Amino acid sequence: MAPLGRIPEATVARLPLYLRGLDAFPVGVTATVSSDELADLAGVNAAKVRKDLSHLGTYGTRGVGYDVTFLRFQISQALGVANVWPVVVCGMGNLGRALANHTGFTDRGFPVVAATDSDPNKIGTIVDGVSVHAPGELGDIVRRLDVAIGVISTPAEAAQGTADALVAAGVTSIMSFAPTVLSAPDEVEIRSVDLATELQILGFHLHRNRIAGDA
Amino acid sequence: MAPLGRIPEATVARLPLYLRGLDAFPVGVTATVSSDELADLAGVNAAKVRKDLSHLGTYGTRGVGYDVTFLRFQISQALGVANVWPVVVCGMGNLGRALANHTGFTDRGFPVVAATDSDPNKIGTIVDGVSVHAPGELGDIVRRLDVAIGVISTPAEAAQGTADALVAAGVTSIMSFAPTVLSAPDEVEIRSVDLATELQILGFHLHRNRIAGDA
DNA sequence: AGCCTCTTGTGAACTGATGCACAAGGTGTC
DNA sequence: GACACCTTGTGCATCAGTTCACAAGAGGCT
Numbered sequence: 330m331a332p333l334g335r336i337p338e339a340t341v342a343r344l345p346l347y348l349r350g351l352d353a354f355p356v357g358v359t360a361t362v363s364s365d366e367l368a369d370l371a372g373v374n375a376a377k378v379r380k381d382l383s384h385l386g387t388y389g390t391r392g393v394g395y396d397v398t399f400l401r402f403q404i405s406q407a408l409g410v411a412n413v414w415p416v417v418v419c420g421m422g423n424l425g426r427a428l429a430n431h432t433g434f435t436d437r438g439f440p441v442v443a444a445t446d447s448d449p450n451k452i453g454t455i456v457d458g459v460s461v462h463a464p465g466e467l468g469d470i471v472r473r474l475d476v477a478i479g480v481i482s483t484p485a486e487a488a489q490g491t492a493d494a495l496v497a498a499g500v501t502s503i504m505s506f507a508p509t510v511l512s513a514p515d516e517v518e519i520r521s522v523d524l525a526t527e528l529q530i531l532g533f534h535l536h537r538n539r540i541a542g543d544a
Numbered sequence: 545m546a547p548l549g550r551i552p553e554a555t556v557a558r559l560p561l562y563l564r565g566l567d568a569f570p571v572g573v574t575a576t577v578s579s580d581e582l583a584d585l586a587g588v589n590a591a592k593v594r595k596d597l598s599h600l601g602t603y604g605t606r607g608v609g610y611d612v613t614f615l616r617f618q619i620s621q622a623l624g625v626a627n628v629w630p631v632v633v634c635g636m637g638n639l640g641r642a643l644a645n646h647t648g649f650t651d652r653g654f655p656v657v658a659a660t661d662s663d664p665n666k667i668g669t670i671v672d673g674v675s676v677h678a679p680g681e682l683g684d685i686v687r688r689l690d691v692a693i694g695v696i697s698t699p700a701e702a703a704q705g706t707a708d709a710l711v712a713a714g715v716t717s718i719m720s721f722a723p724t725v726l727s728a729p730d731e732v733e734i735r736s737v738d739l740a741t742e743l744q745i746l747g748f749h750l751h752r753n754r755i756a757g758d759a
Numbered sequence: 760a761g762c763c764t765c766t767t768g769t770g771a772a773c774t775g776a777t778g779c780a781c782a783a784g785g786t787g788t789c
Numbered sequence: 790g791a792c793a794c795c796t797t798g799t800g801c802a803t804c805a806g807t808t809c810a811c812a813a814g815a816g817g818c819t
Contacts (some may be wrong), residue, residue, distance in 0.1 A: 372725035412747065589807090603767085
């Protein structure tokens, strides 16, 4: 009912999953999908699907479901996936290289257009088609290549400095893999992915189950 | 007050951050930290810190703060970080290799003890000190090396099959990077990290701001 | 000892998200 | 056209998590 009201954060986080779920349907073919089916495809429950989609103002057809093509369009629209957001990868260690080479990024509108690294041996080289620059050139790179998103895959010690440089260059969206807290102005959106932390959460549950099992 | 009651999931997810924050203090030195300071170090607010720690039954000292050494011990205890949980990495593409080589894992008690890949050219080789096996050997590897956690970094198509194999081998904790929904029995804990999805969420905010800015 | 300052621990209000359950509104059949 | 059958959209109850605000307690100063 709310055509374009504020979309809850939790819903935003699920929209990409729905879009991904719709990949199960061939493009160009007319088909419909029920909230039940889509729930399965996205790994959530049907009520959530319906409520989420209602926030988009997307109307399904009662008794039938959602038109796949139209739904795809609606979600894409809401997420702005028509846009292409150039990405710079800061820190070309193991992880940085993997990210720069990750086809899933370019495919979805996030081309890695440049990289930085502090290692003089890497600066000036081209790794997997991405040219590596000195950290000091960040501002220049961002302006020249119209970078929208910065990925931080440096060691923890260099992360804050890198974030500062990105912010100074005008980047307002950062994805960080560094195991540290980053501070930045409020208008900068930071998503932090700490792999070791994720494992520790798994470890907690293993630990808990082991204790329970020992009883 | 609740010495060892059920710890809320949201709290569990923050405990590793606190532990990481405490790294700012040298080991072995007596020091105290206030909820305010720790909040800064972990990137959350003080009220949350206090409530979270109260779930552990950890008592700070009013007017003073928390004893760093004791707090470290308490959190470690709760998370079970004293345990070592061997990890197997399934899928040695770019990302898999980066993960297998990630020092942050071994450092925190998650050694990568083996890997699998379906590429015959990789099977039998040793990449960055980790030996690569055929997917069919998974069950054997898990049993032999006492693997506790499986990391799925295969292409999306192979992810479900890999998850099934891990579950069949008795693994109950899975971290997946494959952009797909995995199904598994309820007792299996799955944490899914989809990098493209993360970027799409950032993209949403960029898109929204751009629209707002155009007004 | 008494008082002042500091910081914890927590009750309570609030916020956001989830899930249920069902009326509303379509489609297709007889 | 009427009826039976679906599936959406949503009001409402519930739940988890967050934040506030303050009493309780600990330390130190005079």
